Amino acid sequence: MSIVVTGATGHLGRHVVEQLLEKVPAEQITAVVRTPEKAADLADRGVRIAVADYNAPETFDGLFSAGDKVLLISGNEFDKGRVQQHKVVLEAARAAGVALLAYTSAPGSLKAALADDHRATEEAILASGVPYVLLRNGWYHENYTENLAPVLEHAAVVQAAGEGRVSSASRADYAAAAVAVLTGEGHENKTYELGGDEAWGFAEYAAELSRQTGREIVYNPVSVEAYVGILKGAGLPEPLAAVFAGVDESIEQGELEVTTGDLSRLAGRPTTPLSEAITAALKG
Secondary structure, eight states, X not given: OOEEETXXXXXXXXXXXXXXXXXXXXXXXXXXXXXXXXXXXXXXXXXXXXXXBTTBGGGGTTTSOTTOEEEEOOOOOTTSOHHHHHHHHHHHXXXXXXXXXXXXXXXXXXXXXXXXXXXXXXXXXXXXXXXXXXXXXXXXXXXXXXXXXXXXXXXXXXXXXXTOEEOOBOHHHHHHHHHHHHHXXXXXXXXXXXOOSSOEEHHHHHHHHHHHHTSOOEEEEOOXXXXXXXXXXXXXXXXXXXXXXXXXXXXXXXTTOOOSOHHHHHHTSOOOOHHHHHHHHHHO
């Protein structure tokens, strides 16, 4: 039996593998990667490395074994047909008779276009008959804290989210929930709505940035159309800019506020405060 993590050298996947190494022997972990060189450090620690690509179904042939627990981390290639990519992994998992397939989805309340691929993937998982866990991950702190340069340059947080609030948490928090499911019992065929313990708005985010930098940073709410223009100006293709602006629209509607407490319960600890993520980003 192995615990198999797809996208294992990605931002979330690496956190998952690192936390798994604290709980189970390395030889019980399989890291699925496209570029083995990026996983050399994991291989050195005894993790099994499997090379496979969502866009090449044959690379998943024989990758899974009966009884494996699999974490399917959703793809980030929005233009490559993510649902079909996910079905490649799902079909290989079904054929092998895996014990559990956990999938990193999006909150059930999220109606933005970003959620469409997740809903279609969830439908395929439910139809497959494979024992599943839906990890409906909310927003990540890092979506904001890893892109502080323009905010600090212009002393402004610019979003199209109005006074909406976000229950974000750190990638490490979401990884802890995934690890709990992969190493625990009794999670089959369950859906978890995951988000941070404390929701926040962008005015508060700007205020916290001001406090930590000693500079006045303001929140400048703009229309969705204006935000699409800003993102395009920053080099994003229009379809992707529209997807991100759509998420802001959802935030304004309260669709990324998650109040279940599932994340801290699974992680076994409170989620990481936004202020801590800001501190870490400013130090970095």
